[in-house]
Structure formats: C-alpha cells, structure tokens
Amino acid sequence: MIGFSVNGKRVDLDVDPSTPLLWVIREQLSLTGTKYGCGMAQCGACTVHINGEAVRSCVAPVSRAEGKSITTIEGLSPDLSHPLQRAWLEEDVPQCGYCQSGQLMSAAVLLREKPAPTDEDIDEAMTGNICRCGTYPRIRRAIHRAAEMVAKGGAR
Amino acid sequence: MIRRTVTRPTMNTSQIIADTGRRNFLKASVAASGGLLIGFRFPGVSAMAAESSGSTFMPNAFVRIGSDERVTVIVNHSEMGQGVYTSLPMLLAEELDADWTKVGFEPAPVDPKYNHPAFGMQMTGGSSSVWSGLEQFRQAGAAARAMLIAAAAQQWNVDASTCRTESGAVLNGSNRKLTYGHLAAAAAKLPPPEHVQLKDPKTFKLIGKPIKRLDTPEKLNGKAEFGIDVKLPGMLTAVIARPPIFGAKMKSFDDAKARSMPGVRKIVAIPAGVAVIADTFWQAKVARDALRVEWDEGSMQNFDTSKMMQGFRERAKTPGTSVRKDGDADGALESAAKKIEAVYEVPYLSHLMMEPLNCTVDLRADSCEVWTGSQFQTIDRANAAKIAGLPPEKVQLHTTFLGGGFGRRANPQSDFVVEAVHVAKAAGTPVKVIWTREDDMAGGWYRPAFLHAIEGGVDASGNAVSWRSRLVGQSIMAGTLFAAMMMKGKEYDPASVEGVDDLPYAIPNVTVESHQAEVNVPVQWLRSVGHSHTAFAVECFVDELAALAGKDPYQFRRALLQKQPRHLGVLDLAAQKAGWDKPLPKGMGRGIAVHFAFGSYSAHVTEVSVTDGQVRVHRMVCAIDCGEYVNPGIIAAQTEGGAIFGASAALFQELTFENGRLQQTNFNTFPVMRMDECPKIETHIVNNQEKSGGIGEPGVPCAAPAIANAIFAATGKRIRRLPIRMTEAV
Ligand code: FES
Ligand code: FES
Numbered sequence: 001m002i003g004f005s006v007n008g009k010r011v012d013l014d015v016d017p018s019t020p021l022l023w024v025i026r027e028q029l030s031l032t033g034t035k036y037g038c039g040m041a042q043c044g045a046c047t048v049h050i051n052g053e054a055v056r057s058c059v060a061p062v063s064r065a066e067g068k069s070i071t072t073i074e075g076l077s078p079d080l081s082h083p084l085q086r087a088w089l090e091e092d093v094p095q096c097g098y099c100q101s102g103q104l105m106s107a108a109v110l111l112r113e114k115p116a117p118t119d120e121d122i123d124e125a126m127t128g129n130i131c132r133c134g135t136y137p138r139i140r141r142a143i144h145r146a147a148e149m150v151a152k153g154g155a156r
Numbered sequence: 157m158i159r160r161t162v163t164r165p166t167m168n169t170s171q172i173i174a175d176t177g178r179r180n181f182l183k184a185s186v187a188a189s190g191g192l193l194i195g196f197r198f199p200g201v202s203a204m205a206a207e208s209s210g211s212t213f214m215p216n217a218f219v220r221i222g223s224d225e226r227v228t229v230i231v232n233h234s235e236m237g238q239g240v241y242t243s244l245p246m247l248l249a250e251e252l253d254a255d256w257t258k259v260g261f262e263p264a265p266v267d268p269k270y271n272h273p274a275f276g277m278q279m280t281g282g283s284s285s286v287w288s289g290l291e292q293f294r295q296a297g298a299a300a301r302a303m304l305i306a307a308a309a310q311q312w313n314v315d316a317s318t319c320r321t322e323s324g325a326v327l328n329g330s331n332r333k334l335t336y337g338h339l340a341a342a343a344a345k346l347p348p349p350e351h352v353q354l355k356d357p358k359t360f361k362l363i364g365k366p367i368k369r370l371d372t373p374e375k376l377n378g379k380a381e382f383g384i385d386v387k388l389p390g391m392l393t394a395v396i397a398r399p400p401i402f403g404a405k406m407k408s409f410d411d412a413k414a415r416s417m418p419g420v421r422k423i424v425a426i427p428a429g430v431a432v433i434a435d436t437f438w439q440a441k442v443a444r445d446a447l448r449v450e451w452d453e454g455s456m457q458n459f460d461t462s463k464m465m466q467g468f469r470e471r472a473k474t475p476g477t478s479v480r481k482d483g484d485a486d487g488a489l490e491s492a493a494k495k496i497e498a499v500y501e502v503p504y505l506s507h508l509m510m511e512p513l514n515c516t517v518d519l520r521a522d523s524c525e526v527w528t529g530s531q532f533q534t535i536d537r538a539n540a541a542k543i544a545g546l547p548p549e550k551v552q553l554h555t556t557f558l559g560g561g562f563g564r565r566a567n568p569q570s571d572f573v574v575e576a577v578h579v580a581k582a583a584g585t586p587v588k589v590i591w592t593r594e595d596d597m598a599g600g601w602y603r604p605a606f607l608h609a610i611e612g613g614v615d616a617s618g619n620a621v622s623w624r625s626r627l628v629g630q631s632i633m634a635g636t637l638f639a640a641m642m643m644k645g646k647e648y649d650p651a652s653v654e655g656v657d658d659l660p661y662a663i664p665n666v667t668v669e670s671h672q673a674e675v676n677v678p679v680q681w682l683r684s685v686g687h688s689h690t691a692f693a694v695e696c697f698v699d700e701l702a703a704l705a706g707k708d709p710y711q712f713r714r715a716l717l718q719k720q721p722r723h724l725g726v727l728d729l730a731a732q733k734a735g736w737d738k739p740l741p742k743g744m745g746r747g748i749a750v751h752f753a754f755g756s757y758s759a760h761v762t763e764v765s766v767t768d769g770q771v772r773v774h775r776m777v778c779a780i781d782c783g784e785y786v787n788p789g790i791i792a793a794q795t796e797g798g799a800i801f802g803a804s805a806a807l808f809q810e811l812t813f814e815n816g817r818l819q820q821t822n823f824n825t826f827p828v829m830r831m832d833e834c835p836k837i838e839t840h841i842v843n844n845q846e847k848s849g850g851i852g853e854p855g856v857p858c859a860a861p862a863i864a865n866a867i868f869a870a871t872g873k874r875i876r877r878l879p880i881r882m883t884e885a886v
Contacts, residue, residue, distance in 0.1 A: 026385075031378065035384070038823050039592060045510065076377070080373055080377055085377070088376050092368050092372055093372070097559070126831040134798070134799070136800065136830075136831050137796055
C-alpha cells in the first residue's frame with residue numbers, strides 16, 4: 001500500500017511502487033487532466049506538484065509520492081479562480097489544449113517563487129514544457145498578466 | 157469515476173433531420189423531443205451539470221435549442237486546436253441572434269448530413285472548415301431564427317415581419333419579448349422556412365470579432381476529454397509491438413516472460429503486430445517491452461535516407477513529368493546574362509501531435525463504438541466497420557478533442573482505428589490502444605522528404621528571365637482513394653507541386669517538372685502539405701535570384717508581383733510593420749518570404765542572429781490575408797502557431813533511417829521549439845471582403861524561407877537543406 005494525498009484527499013493504493021505516478025493519477029485515480037506526452041521528462045505535459053514542487057510525473061515512481069501531498073491540474077483551483085487560469089482565459093491561450101495542464105502547473109510554481117517574473121524567469125521555468133501548437137507567446141503574456149493580478153491583490 | 161461526456165443524444169436525430177444536404181436542409185422535417193441532452197459542453201460547466209430536460213427545438217442538423225435557453229451548435233469538424241468549436245458556432249449564433257453566453261458546442265456524430273460540403277465526406281483538413289461552413293452554419297442559424305419568429309408571431313397574433321430578434325429573444329413593439337427557450341416547443345411544431353435572408357455583414361455582432369474560445373475553460377482544469385482520457389467500464393489497455401522496419405512481417409514471438417507479468421490479460425498477434433492487453437497502460441507497456449518478436453525484415457532492411465537522397469540528386473539531373481511550361485526556360489537560361497542553380501532538400505517529418513495516437517473500441521455482437529480524435533470520420537467509421545464485420549451504420553464513432561492533428565489523424569487507411577478494432581476483437585472487452593511517443597514517431601505516415609533542383613537566370617538589367625524547377629519526392633495521393641479525385645489522371649501529384657506549380661512571379665519562361673519517387677515509407681499530409689517544402693525552395697531561390705541581380709530581396713519580389721495584388725498586399729504589410737529598411741545590429745539579418753496556400757496569402761519578415769554557428773530567431777512579423785474572416789483572435793493564434801510549427805521544422809527536425817530503422821525516437825532527438833527559443837511574433841491581418849481562405853496551415857510555409865533568407869542577410873551564407881545547420885551553409 002502506498003498512501004499520499006491528492007488535491008487534499010487521502011488515497012491508499014495497492015499498486016506496483018515502480019509505476020510512474022502519471023499513470024497512477026490517470027488510471028487508478030481517474031484524474032485525466034495530467035497528460036502523457038513523452039514518458040521521459042522531455043515535454044512537461046505530465047507536470048504535477050509534489051509538496052509544492054513541479055515534478056514530471058512520467059518519470060517519478062509512485063513510491064516517491066508516499067506520505068506526500070500531490071496537486072494536479074484538477075486541484076489548482078475549484079473554479080478556475082487561480083490567477084493563472086484567469087489570465088489564461090483572458091489571453092485565450094490554449095489551442096488543442098493538451099499541453100496546458102502541464103504549462104499551468106509549471107507556471108504556478110514559477111509565480112509562487114517569483115511573483116513578478118521577468119521574461120528570462122519565464123524562459124527558465126517554462127522551457128521544459130513543450131507546446132506543439134505554439135502557444136508560447138500567449139503563455140508568456142498570460143504569466144505576466146497573472147503576476148499583475150496578484151500584485152494588484154485582485155487574486156486570492 | 158467514469159466520464160463519458162461525448163455520447164449520442166438520446167433522441168433519434170436521423171429521424172428528426174431527414175436530409176440536410178447543402179441545399180436541402182431548410183426543408184428538413186422538424187420535431188420536438190423531451191429528454192436528456194447529453195454531451196452538452198458549456199464553458200466552465202461540467203457535462204453532467206449541463207444536462208437538462210425540457211422541450212427541445214432542433215430545426216436542422218446543426219442546432220438545438222432547449223427550453224432552458226441553451227443553444228447547442230453541432231459541429232461537423234474536429235477541434236484540434238484550430239478553433240472550430242468557436243468559429244463555427246459564431247457563424248450560426250450570428251444569424252440566430254443568439255445570446256452568446258448561452259451557446260455551447262457538441263461534436264457531430266458520423267452521418268452523411270455532416271459531410272464536408274466541398275469534399276463529400278465528414279472530415280477536417282485542408283484549412284477548409286470555416287470557408288466551407290460559412291454558408292452551412294449561417295443558413296442553419298437563420299432558418300432557426302425564422303421559425304422562432306414565426307412561433308412568437310403566432311402567439312402574439314402579429315405579422316412575423318413586425319418582429320425582430322436580439323440576444324436570444326424575439327421582440328415586438330416596445331414591450332413584447334419571448335425568449336428562444338420559451339418559444340422552443342412552439343417553434344418545433346412549425347415548418348422550416350423555404351428561404352431565409354442572411355444578414356448584411358455590416359450588422360454583424362459576432363463575426364469579425366476576437367470572441368474568446370468556447371473550449372478554453374475546460375482546457376484549464378483538466379476536464380476536456382481527449383481520446384487518451386476515455387474510460388469505459390471494464391476497459392483494458394493495449395500496447396502494440398509494431399514492426400521495427402516498414403514492411404517487416406512478424407515471424408514468431410516469445411511471450412513467456414510478458415505473459416506472466418502483472419496485469420497482463422492477453423497477448424495476441426494482429427495484422428499490425430503483437431498486442432499486449434493488460435489492466436493498465438503501464439502494465440501493458442512493460443510487458444510489451446518484454447516481448448521477444450522475430451521479424452522477417454523484408455525489402456526495407458537496408459533502407460537509408462542518405463542513400464535515398466543521393467538517388468534523388470541523380471534523378472533531378474534528368475527531365476521529369478511536365479507540370480508547368482511557360483515559354484522556353486532552357487533557351488532563356490542559355491541566353492541569360494547571369495544564372496544560378498541550387499538544390500534544396502528537406503527531410504521526412506513526424507506530425508508529433510502532443511497527444512500520441514490512441515483509440516478506444518467497445519465491440520459487441522451487433523454494434524461497435526469507437527472513441528478517438530479523428531480527422532476522417534467517414535473513412536474511419538467505414539474502415540472500422542469492415543474489420544468489425546458490421547455495416548457502417550452499426551458503428552458509432554465519437555470524436556473527442558484532438559491533442560493536435562496536423563493531418564496525422566486523417567489517415568486514408570485509418571491505421572490507428574483499424575488496429576484498435578482488431579485488438580477489441582481479441583480482447584472481448586472494451587479496450588483502449590495507446591501508442592507510446594516512440595511508437596507514434598516510428599509509426600510512419602510522415603511528411604515526405606523532397607528535393608528541389610532549381611536553375612534561374614537574369615538579364616543584363618537584373619530582370620528574372622528564366623526559372624526551371626525539378627522536384628523529386630514521394631506522392632501522398634498515389635495509391636489512396638484520393639488519387640482519382642485529386643490527381644485527375646495527371647502523372648504527378650498536385651500535393652507534391654502545390655506552391656511551385658503556381659509560381660506567382662512574372663517570369664516569362666518557367667518550367668516545373670516532377671519526379672515521383674517510389675519508396676516504401678508511408679507518407680501523408682502534414683500541416684501545409686506540399687507548401688511545407690515548396691515555399692522553402694521557391695522563396696529561398698527568389699532570394700538567390702535577387703542577390704544575383706544585385707537587388708534588394710523585398711524590392712525584387714515587389715517588381716515581379718505587380719500583377720498579384722494580394723501577394724503584394726501581405727508582402728508590403730509585413731515589410732512595413734517589420735521596418736524593412738531599418739538597419740540591424742551587426743551579426744543580425746532580416747529575411748522575407750511570401751506565399752499563397754489554402755486560399756490565403758501570407759508573408760513573413762524574420763530577424764535572426766548567428767553566433768558561433770548558432771542560429772537564433774528574434775522576431776517574426778507575419779502578415780496574413782485570408783479574405784473575409786470570422787475570428788481574428790483565432791487567426792492570430794493560428795498564424796503564430798503556424799510560424800512556430802514551421803520554425804521548429806526549419807531549425808530542428810529531421811527523421812533519418814539507417815538499415816531501415818528510424819533513428820529518432822522522442823522529443824530529445826526530434827526537437828520542438830521551446831519557450832526560450834521562441835521569438836517575438838507579431839501578426840497583422842488584412843481586412844478585406846475577398847473570398848474566405850484557410851487559416852490552419854497558411855502560417856507555416858513562410859517560416860523556413862524567411863529564416864534562411866535572414867541567415868543569408870546576416871552571414872552571406874545560403875541554407876539549402878533543412879533542418880538548418882550552419883556547417884552545411886554555402
Ligand atoms: S510526459 Fe512527462 S515530461 Fe513528457
Ligand atoms: S495547446 Fe496544443 S500542444 Fe499546447
């Protein structure tokens with residue numbers, strides 16, 4: 001049995017500890033917002049937070065989650081109220097949308113650590129997240145916009 | 157927890173809509189239905205919450221209005237990022253005068269009434285969804301509006317012509333108002349109008365505005381359902397061992413180890429390879445990797461892309477099939493004051509959609525349900541039905557969101573659907589086949605590799621007098637059911653030569669010849685198809701001719717495009733917005749390119765720097781003229797996305813084969829442009845009333861030549877092979 005919390009809910013699972021966390025989240029927990037893109041920490045589609053840190057869940061064995069607190073895209077906010085989600089809406093960022101869960105989860109850590117990120121900070125934090133549709137210019141704008149919202153105190 | 161949001165409506169829509177062909181749908185029979193509306197999608201509202209009961213008005217195949225005021229637009233094109241779940245509903249809602257906040261979308265089931273009006277089957281491709289849906293969706297909205305007005309007029313006992321509509325309601329005089337939801341039941345009893353008047357474009361409230369996409373909210377909270385997310389009760393997951401070489405056949409397999417691994421239910425040989433069926437993806441994948449399969453490697457075991465390209469080079473020295481012949485290009489070359497020749501080469505490319513291929517099948521004795529991100533519904537359903545041994549009507553294909561398509565999910569053989577039906581036959585339970593990224597990349601159906609050999613000449617005053625293009629590459633159409641329709645008895649594939657056969661420059665002597673290469677690598681359309689290589693060759697060579705003539709590459713193009721106002725329009729717009737004449741710092745260069753594709757005109761001006769052999773793209777200024785347009789926000793997104801797609805190919809991407817085996821496996825060896833490499837991109841849209849063109853693909857072709865031409869401006873070196881490597885520059 002491996003126990004951890006996901007989006008605030010405790011789960012105990014009987015699962016091979018070497019299974020990547022990604023597939024446990026998607027298949028055992030039916031939280032399919034976290035995506036598979038490469039399986040080798042190349043694309044960022046599978047990004048989740050483990051104790052607040054952005055992790056590529058496709059290469060993290062589920063054993064690494066033991067006793068930890070996991071946040072997936074479904075737990076970013078209950079109602080699209082996270083400043084990044086609001087900024088993503090305002091900039092109309094997604095195209096196919098497949099990479100966007102991972103983009104948001106990476107951006108969430110960036111914004112927490114650097115509330116006023118520069119373009120260089122964005123390059124550094126977001127370079128591990130591929131978008132095949134090419135939404136990068138809008139992602140960049142949306143991160144800046146979210147930072148402004150936070151600065152103005154307009155967000156939680 | 158099981159989410160099946162993409163489910164058929166409980167009412168029998170085929171009874172409701174007898175015939176909704178392009179001309180006939182106004183005469184469609186009409187019925188009201190109580191019952192659930194399943195599969196509704198509203199921004200920020202889960203599918204379950206959006207279900208509602210009450211009476212429903214479904215005047216035609218494309219719209220349903222509930223007594224709860226919700227307007228559901230049924231979209232016959234697949235949403236793969238290009239915005240059709242927004243732009244097509246906008247067309248309908250405009251004519252309906254709907255309240256946009258009440259408008260949702262639903263993917264259409266497979267039915268002839270949802271066929272592409274121009275291509276005669278249900279599909280998404282060719283950057284055609286908006287222009288082909290313009291009339292269809294506007295007419296559908298206008299017809300519904302007329303019936304709602306008639307219902308209100310009846311209730312008020314007034315003449316319909318005295319009524320008007322606004323934001324989801326019919327109004328009369330200064331104080332009478334009935335909402336569409338209120339009128340739904342009554343409107344459903346009325347006959348559809350024989351004729352409807354479409355709006356004067358001057359009165360548009362939605363069309364032409366950067367309306368926010370309807371599918372954004374569910375793409376921000378993990379709710380959007382892609383094919384890979386489908387989950388059915390009792391479903392198993394399969395991963396397939398496919399041949400390592402195209403054309404290889406399975407001789408035998410040893411599954412002793414795999415069979416005993418946890419979760420593995422069945423291991424079966426199918427035509428595509430050996431399928432491992434297990435409880436979960438990871439179990440299936442680990443067991444698949446533990447299989448030992450012996451292959452009969454077949455005729456491609458010595459296939460080598462470098463040898464293939466050598467063969468192409470030889471072939472280009474001989475005349476090919478004539479595609480275009482104006483004047484006497486050979487003669488004019490002989491007498492030209494100066495001439496130049498160049499050979500351009502581009503590699504095989506993978507579509508590399510972010511969501512790897514997958515397909516879920518629930519096969520029963522007398523029915524089959526398929527869930528996948530399809531661009532080819534009619535063909536996929538027919539191919540699935542063949543394998544299932546059922547008539548196509550017994551197969552329901554549910555189109556999920558596509559995590560990118562780029563043409564790969566429009567496969568003439570339905571490869572990823574057909575094999576999933578084979579697996580389902582063996583599994584005896586619902587099953588989802590998932591391709592790993594490596595499987596997806598090795599699975600074929602690439603953009604074909606091409607070689608263009610071009611010679612050109614200028615006269616003593618620097619006027620271009622001759623152009624001779626010869627290209628060598630595989631045909632996409634040959635051997636498919638499109639060959640007859642697209643090739644029309646021609647001895648060359650129009651998809652190979654598009655973008656060079658219509659060379660727009662005023663050059664008196666032009667010859668274009670094509671050599672069709674026969675290689676057993678499966679090839680397919682990839683975003684912008686032939687234009688993805690012809691624009692590179694043509695626009696780089698025009699630049700070389702300009703240099704030969706000692707002229708500025710922008711002015712040289714201008715002079716040759718005097719009879720092409722729309723080419724000229726985007727060229728001037730991009731040049732002006734980019735500040736073509738403003739000097740750049742040393743080490744930087746500016747390149748230009750212009751191209752017509754899929755009914756739209758595109759131009760790029762791009763700034764690059766080259767430092768120690770490293771190319772960096774700093775700025776791309778894009779101009780696009782797609783005629784009358786629907787949503788400029790989406791057009792800008794597609795233009796930017798197309799530029800990045802084209803730049804990724806130009807800078808990084810190449811598939812190579814050695815001993816028949818693909819050398820690239822994942823994003824590490826077939827890279828995509830990333831955030832830190834992404835330049836500043838500006839998009840400028842031409843506003844005119846010309847015929848609508850496409851937008852998904854036209855942004856791609858100019859990227860590569862504008863970058864290559866900028867590199868020449870920065871370094872004096874020419875790029876003649878993609879992906880760009882400064883070590884190969886000449
Ligand atoms: S799927 Fe984990 S980084 Fe790509
Ligand atoms: S939106 Fe399609 S991959 Fe990013």
